[in-house]
Amino acid sequence: MNIEFREVSKSYNGVPALDGVSLRIDPGQIVSLLGPNGAGKTTLLRCVAGIAAPDKGAVYLDGQRFRRDRMDLRRRMHFLPDFPFLFPDQSVARNVAIVLRLFEADGDGAEHRVVALLRDFDMLPLALRPIGSLSRGQTYKAGLIAMMAADPEVWLLDEPLASGMDPHGIDAFKRHARDAATRGRTILYSTQLLDVAERFSDRVCVIDTGEIRAFDTLDTLRERAGDKDHVLEELFRHLRESQA
């Protein structure tokens, strides 16, 4: 599924969060959204998920204008916020089951996917534990497992690398995300960690004060940057200097 922003603007209380954003993300890519706090990263994700309504412009999915009643489009994407909504009294396994049913991904074979994911994320011993008794990182892992088991075409993730997951969890997430991208899934995630984004994305989207400052592959960005080793850091330094 490709995602296209056409001149999307969005403001909160008169303060612009997105300012005429135009962007096209093709399937099978891992795209990191980078930007300072309040740059508009989460708003961009919210617009794709239909939680925020653009003031101007529109989001197009597979060339079709996105509206909240386009359930055929909405069921093909999953949004995992920084604090996933899961039922605190229900076990991890039951929460995964509820998400699978919502995404109509509970057919034959779902149980094998769930077991494999629970193993990969070191969550099998905790699969019957109520979500409310887990740590933040474990809760995020449970949300990730539910999303990965549902296997939607678009993964929207808000700060997955600052979610409290342990290094093993982060590693498992990267492996599964890369695997999903090779299967044609689109992964769009926001992050503040420049070094991670540099190593774990096919394209980098740098956003600042609601405007896209750069959207390209790392190789192209390296070509343009003076400092080839720290291309994103250099980009951010330029941004700050231009603001000052």
Add this chain to the structure above:
Amino acid sequence: MKLHSPDFEKKLRRGIKEAVRSSPAPRKKRGRKRPRQYNLERLLGRPLIAAAVGGAVWHAVDVTGHPPTGLAVMTLWAFGWIFLRAQGLLTTLFSANDLFALVLLPIADLEVFRWQVSKFCRASLMSLADLVLGLGVLALYVGLPGVKWLALAPIAVLAWALMLAWSMLLAARCPGLPYSLISSAFVLAGAAVVVLNQSLGPPVMAFIDRHAVALSLVLPPGWVSSQFLVLTDPRYRPAIWLLVPACLVLLTARDSLVRLQSGYRPTEAIDDAVSDVVPDEEPSAPIDAAPDTPLRVEPAAIEELILSRRFFAPVSPARRDWFEERLHRWSTAREKALADFAFPDGFAIVAPWARIFRSLAIGIAVAFLLSTLVPSVGAWMLGLALVVVCLQAFGQFFANGTAFEEMSFGGVKVHAYAAYGIGFRELTHFLVKCSLVQLPLVVVCLTGCSLAAARLTQWPAATALRLGLKASAFALALRFLVLVISFSSGTNDTASIRRAAAVLGLALLSGGAFLALAGAAWYVTHPVAWLFGPLAVLEAYLFLRVYGALYNRMRFDLMPVPRP
């Protein structure tokens, strides 16, 4: 360390201003015009309560012509308020949300205590406005001379301080009292009088009027506010002596705070280890066999459970009786998935309704038993029972499960359904189905309530039956409106003037039409009035559809507006 230092705040503000002035980018940002922000709830919520108190006082003196009756209404309100604030003080001190953050800071417990008490006092400040308004209304009614108006301010302030002192005294001396239950009873009784004003209003007002002076003098909050009577009528001059016990109670405030503060140790709550959630039939294999350790299941057994697909079913599902079975058969596969999401343990119908009918039966039996002994008490009991039963019935009939539960999402609260891409139409369809399946039970319950009230008020049974059926139709219409409110509460559909004008205009138009139709159906006795009931249902349904269209066309966000 101080929790709040005005000097530090002043210095910080000055520093920020200087930094903004010396740097062009923030100066430019600051110069941008922002539309005026407003928060309707905060702006109107509390003043509306004050207005309601003033209105109730005015209504009481207007109906009875006796200022002491108005004062008694105010005293009754203040009496209920004391319990509410005692609960508020205990909550602020021991279970407020910010305590969890405060205990992590390097602040002495005493500082935290003082901060929480000051918060409690600030939160109670608006009730001073209630008192001022209530006394002002009374003074206006009796035409109090200009000079005596000056005395109202100290009376109101002293009465407010007395109410605070009583709250502190109760919280310190009797922390175990069921305050929320007591204050809820006051709120329910007040709501019952307002809703059933035609039948309950006159006897209640007559009772208050008969015992007005006694209520104001006997109930503690009236000790100070009854000084108003001293101002207006020399016969009440002895009431000035009530200031003595009032001052004594005021003096206890310090002792109450000392008592609350002694041993005040807000600590971080640490949950006990919990057991695995194991399906009933699952043979559990605890790793640790010690009696107090939580149950743990071996990974091999967990894997087996998942591979057998038993994790798709609720662990302890609600029993599926006749009504639940009807709903299950009527639901599409998608609606079954939504049911799993909104009601993870299953949607129970028969068991909660059995409890509701049991409450109704007990309430009616007790009321009729009491009415043979003291008729007025029996009527009160029945009124209270019917209010409780109706609240229970509507709670069950309008149940939304967890669909509209709020979740934290990048600094804003978003409803759970929105985070999972669940559509407006499919969710409303499912929830309306849940209500429609219960409609026969609502009809039986409301008709039963109506017949019970008729038995006591000597209405003809046919009238009671008609009213029960009409009330059921309104309950169905309200279902649609409740759904709109549920969706709307998680959006910013009224955040900007333009949107507010559209949505509120639509709501006012629709609400006006609904009230007109419902009122016509309720009061008009002509047979054609039967048509108005279904029309009211249809009107409410159309409102839901129009709101749904705005929702789907993305006219607003599914979250409140983040504060800049």
